[in-house]
């Protein structure tokens with residue numbers, strides 16, 4: 001058979017009527033300016049069809065996913081399960097594995113292999129129905145691959161799976177049920193052939209319930225079934241209440257991978273509108289879009305605990321007082337700040353995703369190679385920084401060495417709201433609180449900022465947006481704090497330690513009468529400089545301190561020196577003394593160094609006191625001890641020495 005192709009040529013195009021076009025030459029054309037337009041990156045979704053069942057033939061699942069996700073602004077690619085190329089999956093923002101009502105879903109081991117790899121590498125997956133859970137019941141332990149598929153993709157137990165179910169019933173609060181569409185408590189559901197062991201619906205039991213802990217291993221049953229039956233007889237309520245139709249999971253072990261598991265055929269939801277909304281919410285949660293938005297959300301502000309300000313002796317020189325106030329909250333460089341997430345009482349406990357935001361905050365500071373170290377510990381009694389997530393209790397941290405005055409059972413830091421869904425600043429909030437823990441105050445309270453507040457407006461604003469009383473607003477905003485002026489401080493309005501302020505709260509500088517003051521996101525250049533000034537990278541070139549020899553300190557105010565304590569060959573384990581000699585104010589910390597980490601043994605701070613810093617400690621020969629001394633001030637420069645005896 002010949003197919004005739006019609007080819008258009010120029011002759012086919014219409015020409016204007018005769019006489020309308022003159023013979024005069026047209027003026028030269030101006031060159032068009034093509035602005036280099038930045039195209040928004042298109043979002044991509046891959047839909048994989050795994051439905052080879054020719055007997056039922058009613059399945060429209062893959063086209064349903066395709067149409068809804070396209071309408072969300074995604075470019076959608078469609079592939080068949082036996083033809084998909086796994087190495088291309090990482091290009092997509094979302095992958096949908098759609099089985100519809102197929103009774104032989106995910107039958108090929110290669111399919112299971114791909115899904116396991118994808119989710120453990122942090123993939124974002126919607127897995128739809130099929131007879132997956134029933135298959136899983138029979139084979140989900142027979143091989144390592146099948147076990148991994150059951151535990152890492154489905155998060156399901158090996159219990160019997162029922163197929164005869166009622167409507168979907170909301171069980172657990174979850175963004176998939178609310179954002180951006182509020183889904184009904186009951187989603188009407190009609191399987192094509194109830195209880196026929198096809199992929200119409202499964203009642204899945206999940207590992208979280210088995211372990212009795214909703215955070216282990218990370219799956220949430222969002223909707224379960226209004227009833228579950230077997231051959232016309234109802235199943236026990238205790239089983240029904242833990243048999244789910246809609247399951248979501250995310251896992252840190254899986255690199256933040258997220259999965260939404262529809263244990264039913266999406267087409268069997270009665271209302272096409274609800275089908276659509278459920279898919280939208282699921283994709284939205286997988287991509288975490290619109291969950292991070294400050295629309296209609298108050299900017300929430302850190303509220304530092306009020307601690308009594310240190311009273312210095314009368315008559316102390318102003319410069320000395322300033323040096324002491326500037327330095328006395330800072331840690332001795334090289335200190336390892338151990339931190340712990342509290343689990344008790346239960347309202348202090350935070351979820352894995354919240355903890356991750358805080359760990360990421362520590363990593364922000366860590367990434368700049370500072371000499372101050374952070375280490376997570378599991379036992380609160382080993383932790384200097386004790387972190388809670390008590391809701392409604394504000395977000396705060398004590399400042400620097402003030403932490404040492406906090407009782408061993410108390411928090412030193414709290415996050416009072418959801419850092420992901422209720423805080424547009426997220427990681428900046430955790431980085432800010434850790435900045436306090438490191439000893440940094442609020443930058444907007446720096447007297448060098450030159451800020452003059454419209455105080456009445458500030459008190460009103462903080463009261464209406466944060467619910468703060470006047471004392472709290474004074475403590476966190478209006479009060480001026482002695483600046484860190486080792487290097488001559490200026491105002492850094494992009495500091496991570498600076499609040500945002502809306503127009504009209506600041507009288508001076510003038511422009512903030514009409515303009516919002518919004519610090520840039522993230523940690524600023526000066527924050528990094530400051531952190532590295534107080535906590536420079538540790539170089540481990542210690543000066544040696546030998547018994548009975550005076551070593552000059554030779555430091556400028558704010559500087560620190562680390563001494564390696566050297567016990568002579570004939571010396572033994574006994575109590576040794578170490579002290580400064582000369583008229584000066586210092587803070588002295590004794591560490592034992594093990595495996596490159598410093599453990600603080602003792603500390604003494606003689607600032608504004610009449611005595612000199614002095615530690616007595618039993619030293620054991622063979623162990624490595626470091627004595628760190630930071631100078632506040634000395635009366636005669638170069639006069640102070642340090643001695644071990």
Ligand SMILES: [Zn+2]
Nearest residue numbers: 302303304442
């Ligand atoms: Zn703060």
